[in-house]
Amino acid sequence: MSTPTTTLPTHDELATPVGTTLERYIMRKQAEFPFATGELSQLLRDIALASKIMVREVSRAGLSSLAETVGPEGETTAPRHRLGEEAHIRFVRALTNGGECCAVLSEARPDIIETGNQDGKYVVALNPLNGSVSLDFNVSTGTIFSIYRRVSRYGGPARAEDFTQGGRAQVAAGYILYGSSVMLVYTTGHGVTGFTYEPSLGEFFLSHPKLTIPAQGTVFSCNEGNWFDFPEFARSFLTTCKERRYTARYVGSLAADYHRNLFTGGIYLYPPTGEWPSGKLRLLYECYPIAFVTEQAGGVAVTGATDVLDVPPSQDLHQRVPLFVGSAELVRELQAAAAAAAA
Ligand code: F6P
Numbered sequence: 543m544s545t546p547t548t549t550l551p552t553h554d555e556l557a558t559p560v561g562t563t564l565e566r567y568i569m570r571k572q573a574e575f576p577f578a579t580g581e582l583s584q585l586l587r588d589i590a591l592a593s594k595i596m597v598r599e600v601s602r603a604g605l606s607s608l609a610e611t612v613g614p615e616g617e618t619t620a621p622r623h624r625l626g627e628e629a630h631i632r633f634v635r636a637l638t639n640g641g642e643c644c645a646v647l648s649e650a651r652p653d654i655i656e657t658g659n660q661d662g663k664y665v666v667a668l669n670p671l672n673g674s675v676s677l678d679f680n681v682s683t684g685t686i687f688s689i690y691r692r693v694s695r696y697g698g699p700a701r702a703e704d705f706t707q708g709g710r711a712q713v714a715a716g717y718i719l720y721g722s723s724v725m726l727v728y729t730t731g732h733g734v735t736g737f738t739y740e741p742s743l744g745e746f747f748l749s750h751p752k753l754t755i756p757a758q759g760t761v762f763s764c765n766e767g768n769w770f771d772f773p774e775f776a777r778s779f780l781t782t783c784k785e786r787r788y789t790a791r792y793v794g795s796l797a798a799d800y801h802r803n804l805f806t807g808g809i810y811l812y813p814p815t816g817e818w819p820s821g822k823l824r825l826l827y828e829c830y831p832i833a834f835v836t837e838q839a840g841g842v843a844v845t846g847a848t849d850v851l852d853v854p855p856s857q858d859l860h861q862r863v864p865l866f867v868g869s870a871e872l873v874r875e876l877q878a879a880a881a882a883a884a885a
Contacts, residue, residue: 684797
């Protein structure tokens with residue numbers, strides 16, 4: 543009788559490191575900045591912690607009616623879902639417990655939320671769960687966040703001015719994509735880094751040390767149902783895309799559509815429409831952070847003729863703007879068409 547042979551793992555296989563955790567990466571980066579106090583690092587960890595809880599909740603969205611709509615009216619664009627509400631609570635709680643964040647602006651609430659950490663140096667604007675209307679149908683969703691150092695006096699309450707410093711004042715921004723895998727992508731202004739969640743270990747691992755978006759692409763992403771409301775320059779740009787036989791891809795969740803185009807090259811468009819004459823997406827917690835990531839990845843984000851990061855924020859903390867974002871050459875082509883139309 544022959545003895546069954548077993549293949550044992552080699553020493554080298556077992557010695558292969560699992561990789562760099564988000565935690566370790568943040569600590570390493572912090573050490574590179576001599577005057578860093580560690581507070582921003584802690585803030586990023588808080589965001590990662592809340593996102594891990596959301597990974598668990600989103601992955602069981604079909605169970606326990608978790609994805610039910612809780613009301614027709616958020617403060618925002620779409621019916622709110624239980625999970626959207628839960629995401630809001632989880633992120634605010636994590637940022638409150640961390641201590642570095644004095645206030646949060648969330649898509650789910652009309653007003654600034656004070657965390658009680660009046661000595662906290664930072665404020666965070668976020669869309670806790672974009673695309674949540676599609677959760678019932680297993681579509682990818684995301685959390686988008688933007689971080690500022692406060693300009694109001696430490697020790698006192700946060701003010702609207704902390705959130706309206708303008709896109710170029712962001713100290714960090716990014717998003718978490720809850721998709722076929724979960725990724726956390728962020729920038730602190732030194733390039734864009736991507737981490738992939740390993741569910742069995744409960745950790746984000748460095749998977750994309752330097753993300754860059756291809757300068758050109760052949761994917762266009764928009765809700766074409768709004769075609770007849772689109773401004774002429776957007777229609778003519780899209781017609782050109784079709785003449786070139788580009789590919790249409792649209793999930794309807796900004797983080798998911800953006801993330802795909804970041805890898806493949808392409809353009810995401812949300813022009814003004816009849817329903818949303820100023821554009822649908824929110825400047826402070828969707829367009830600014832996505833634009834910051836995009837510029838750091840070598841891409842371009844505009845509202846038409848203007849770069850998103852140069853759009854001055856209004857008094858309205860939930861201000862909407864049009865968004866065209868993605869590969870530099872494609873977006874600049876669109877921008878030239880918008881500028882010509884405006885002339
Ligand atoms: O946050 C607004 C948002 O849900 C985005 O995530 C998404 O890209 C867009 O609206 C979808 O809008 P529509 O359903 O009009 O295509």
